[in-house]
């Protein structure tokens with residue numbers, strides 16, 4: 696099993712606020728940028744999700760909420776000082792928020808930790824995404840580049856902590872693309888296609904879907 700080299704850059708612990716999971720990850724990144732531990736454009740390399748017109752108002756409200764939270768926490772003073780001293784160019788704009796949120800929406804992983812036994816790993820590899828054992832959400836740079844397959848050859852697992860590891864699900868040929876499954880692969884083709892289209896904005900062209908299975 697190979698440990699992924701990319702670092703966890705964002706992780707959210709507060710499961711009580713799961714409905715705000717993506718905005719909270721954006722907030723975490725904003726804090727990292729302000730503290731100098733991440734660059735404001737560090738996610739630009741990732742593919743963004745489509746932001747549908749009906750989502751715009753809600754996202755604008757989230758942005759206002761974030762700015763308000765920073766003002767309340769008096770973080771804006773610190774931010775202003777950084778900007779005035781030239782150590783930070785202004786990044787906390789609506790455009791920045793939309794761009795980061797669009798990238799987090801399509802690339803964030805739901806972390807589900809498993810025990811250390813082989814049976815635990817197997818159970819995790821075949822588990823349904825509907826099983827609610829998530830402990831948080833995180834964005835990883837390298838795994839964000841894995842494409843989806845309804846019959847994946849690798850699976851991302853977490854053992855004890857948020858360090859993502861890659862587990863092969865079968866023998867893999869040299870040069871073969873590593874593909875993970877974004878959804879519950881046990882669903883039928885129509886349900887999978889519909890979920891991938893609505894949730895991730897693409898029409899799946901994996902071999903299993905093309906075969907009609």
Ligand SMILES: C[S@@+](CC[C@H](N)C(=O)[O-])C[C@H]1O[C@@H](n2cnc3c(N)ncnc32)[C@H](O)[C@@H]1O
Pocket residue numbers: 741742801802839840841842843844895896897898899900901
């Ligand atoms: C998390 S990104 C994966 C990395 C992306 N291919 C890239 O080059 O940055 C997810 C996007 O990859 C594409 N993609 C991934 N799996 C696919 C599949 N099975 N069929 C068609 N497009 C897929 C879609 O555009 C999807 O929105």
